[in-house]
Amino acid sequence: GQQVMQIPQYQHVQEGEDFTTYCNSSTTLSNIQWYKQRPGGHPVFLIQLVKSGEVKKQKRLTFQFGEAKKNSSLHITATQTTDVGTYFCAEGSYIPTFGRGTSLIVHP
Amino acid sequence: GAGVSQSPSNKVTEKGKDVELRCDPISGHTALYWYRQSLGQGLEFLIYFQGNSAPDKSGLPSDRFSAERTGGSVSTLTIQRTQQEDSAVYLCASSLGSSFGNTIYFGEGSWLTVV
Numbered sequence: 001g002q003q004v005m006q007i008p009q010y011q012h013v014q015e016g017e018d019f020t021t022y023c024n025s026s027t028t029l030s031n032i033q034w035y036k037q038r039p040g041g042h043p044v045f046l047i048q049l050v051k052s053g054e055v056k057k058q059k060r061l062t063f064q065f066g067e068a069k070k071n072s073s074l075h076i077t078a079t080q081t082t083d084v085g086t087y088f089c090a091e092g093s094y095i096p097t098f099g100r101g102t103s104l105i106v107h108p
Numbered sequence: 109g110a111g112v113s114q115s116p117s118n119k120v121t122e123k124g125k126d127v128e129l130r131c132d133p134i135s136g137h138t139a140l141y142w143y144r145q146s147l148g149q150g151l152e153f154l155i156y157f158q159g160n161s162a163p164d165k166s167g168l169p170s171d172r173f174s175a176e177r178t179g180g181s182v183s184t185l186t187i188q189r190t191q192q193e194d195s196a197v198y199l200c201a202s203s204l205g206s207s208f209g210n211t212i213y214f215g216e217g218s219w220l221t222v223v
Contacts, residue, residue, distance in 0.1 A: 033211070041216075042199060042214040042215060042216050042217055043151070043199075043214050044214070045211045045212070045213070048211065088150070088151065092210060092211075094139075094156075094210070095141065095153060095156050095164060096141075096210075096212055097153070098143075098150055098151040098153075099150065100149070100150035101150050101151075103148075
């Protein structure tokens, strides 16, 4: 699978602040998937992006796929304590290749 | 079943012993994956099954690791002569097929501690 790099590795925010994590690849991605893993839990699928420049929203979460299909971002507006966890991007090939994840810590 | 089921959920074993981890995928899912996650780390791919065959074993870290799948369903991951560096969460996942854009569904994981 292709290598996907995620930044930042950790992010501390105050509750109510926004949060963004970035996923980058040196080569074109066929698609990008995002997963969330709560502390002590297992990764859970959030969304998949396929088209160049695609933007999808889920409530306070906005997902973007770059025009060149080499990067993606997940943006959370007005974070809540329930957003705590590690967010992983993955190229959804026949063997999904995961980034190292961004751990979000929300301080009440 | 309703979800991917893994057992045991927790296992503490002595260094040098063998362990078997079991995964029961979602009914009807032909693709099955094993990943490993060390504390605070990302997901390390171990092995992938399509049906009963394993076209990609490239992620197995050493010859102490092996896996099989029978009947296109249950899979076992075996670690022989466990070492302390094998301590991790072993996550199993399954998906409907093996094409682009498959959503994979993870089990709760088997937490292995080698002492």
